[in-house]
Amino acid sequence: MRVLFDAFWWHRGPIANRTVMREIIFGWSRRFPEDEIVLAVRARHRNLQDVPPDARIVFTRLSPQALSNVVELPLQARRNRVDLVVSHNYTSPFTRNAVFIHDLLFEESPHWFTRKERVYFWPMSRLATYASTVFTSSRTEAARIERLHPRLSPVRATSLAISPALAAATPRTPAMMPTGWEGYWLCVGRLNRRKNLDTALRGAVASGLLSPTHPMIIVGSAEYSGANTELPENIRALVDAGHVIFAGRVSDEELRWLYSNANCLIFMSRDEGYGLPPAEARFFGTPAIVSDIPVMRELVPDAHAFVDPDSPTALATALASMPQRRAAGPVDGLQDAESAWEDIASRIRSASIAPRE
Known part of the structure; x- marks a missing residue:
């Protein structure tokens, strides 16, 4: 054929x-x-x-x-x-x-x-x-x-x-990782309104867990991203204080390292056709806190927590129940x-x- x-x-x-x-x-x-x-x-x-x-x-x-x-x-x-x-x-x-x-x-x-x-x-x-x-x-x-x-x-x-390129990548520490980091919270996805970064940031701030040694790392860009994302008014202060790091695009090697060492993935999207970041996190054994929407129930039924994407308080509660650091395990999933x-x-x-x- x-x-x-x-x-x-x-x-x-x-x-x-x-x-x-x-x-x-x-x-x-x-x-x-x-x-x-x-x-x-x-x-x-x-x-x-x-x-x-x-x-x-x-x-x-x-x-x-x-x-x-x-x-x-x-x-x-x-x-x-x-x-x-x-x-x-x-x-x-x-x-x-x-x-x-x-x-x-x-x-x-x-x-x-x-x-x-x-x-x-x-x-x-x-x-x-x-x-x-x-x-x-x-x-x-x-x-x-x-x-x-x-x-x-x-x-x-x-x-x-x-x-498969991500599955086969050799993990590499990103250059933007802060000196003395002890753990971090990971967000991956396009920077647009639907991805709901605002709730992710507000929930992480409300949890009281963010610090220069435990920042939130945000991977993704605004390219091909639709309506602009909404961000908290104090986002500049959070970045300046080292509580939030915008990593932009990263290589497959860096992304695999980030998944492998994160406390968890935070994915507060308001809706998805699929949602690759939670699937990637699941592949690498990374705990995930995801929005309580039907497609997440379908794709990652074993997520650590499903939370209302409009509730920073619910996200803060879920984050408080997560361990601050998890051991990275080897994954050889190319095949x-x-x-x-x-x-x-x-x-x-x-x-x-x-x-x-």
């Missing part, structure tokens, strides 16, 4: 979306080496080296992704005589297409997104009606999509896994991570070539 993959984000894009796109393709290549893989990559990123063996590269020129997927993917599909197209978020009415929709949060909670984002995302669910099969990451998100757009049923939940992505690719392939229910 010859398969054309939407690889618009292959070189650059939202970190979580890019990870999902790339790892599905790599997993497919490992599990089904008999399939011919064709990658539709942006022409501006011609110097590609990290692609599956024997993959054929074709180039697209249109931007943004929605326009490229609707117009160029069907043209490339016909030109390369493919049997299936696998795209992300946007499908085309002009070819047989399986589409992976990351989430429809913008439809249910538009206030978390900028007007520009809402306009750009609007065609996503409308175009999905042309897809032969619709996929998403979690059962919770599949139920949301089916509730908002019954015509898209059944939506298949594939699950997700952590990046597990790669196998998990192969299983995800297998689910997509099987459902895509089967008759639509």
Whole structure:
């Protein structure tokens, strides 16, 4: 079978979306080496080296992704005589297409997104009606999509896994770690309103546990992040006092070290289609305090605590019950991570070539 993959984000894009796109393709290549893989990559990123063996590269020129997927993917599909197209978020009415929709949060909670984002995302669910099969990451998100757009049923939940590169990374202490640190509280994710960093910070402050030797470390950037995050008015004072450290983006080696040595992960997101940081924390054995929302109950049922994302007091109580330092244990999960992505690719392939229910 010859398969054309939407690889618009292959070189650059939202970190979580890019990870999902790339790892599905790599997993497919490992599990089904008999399939011919064709990658539709942006022409501006011609110097590609990290692609599956024997993959054929074709180039697209249109931007943004929605326009490229609707117009160029069907043209490339016909030109390369493919049997299936696998795209992300946007499908085309002009070819047989399986589409992976990351989430429809913008439809249910538009206030978390900028007007520009809402306009750009609007065609996503409308175009999905042309897809032969619709996929998403979690059962919770599949139920949301089916509730908002019954015509898209059944939506298949594939699950997700952590990046094999992160699983295989050799832990390295980040340079920004303060001298004399004894423990820390970790937040990972984009810096936007939906991620609810405000409650995480207010709860940590209310717990009385933050100090220069026990800071909160915040990993993530505001790139591709939607409406700006809300922060406490005293955030500058917290940073100046060494109680809060904004780490920005970190390497896989640094992120693995941070997971392995954190007191716990704090994840107070108001809603998610999936939520990779809690899944990553679970993979590395890091305790997690997460918001009490359905997708977290699905993905990390053994979290240390589920708390109301609107209650800093509840978070403070949960933090007070955590040990301040945990021993880092060795984790060698590369094979597990790669196998998990192969299983995800297998689910997509099987459902895509089967008759639509």
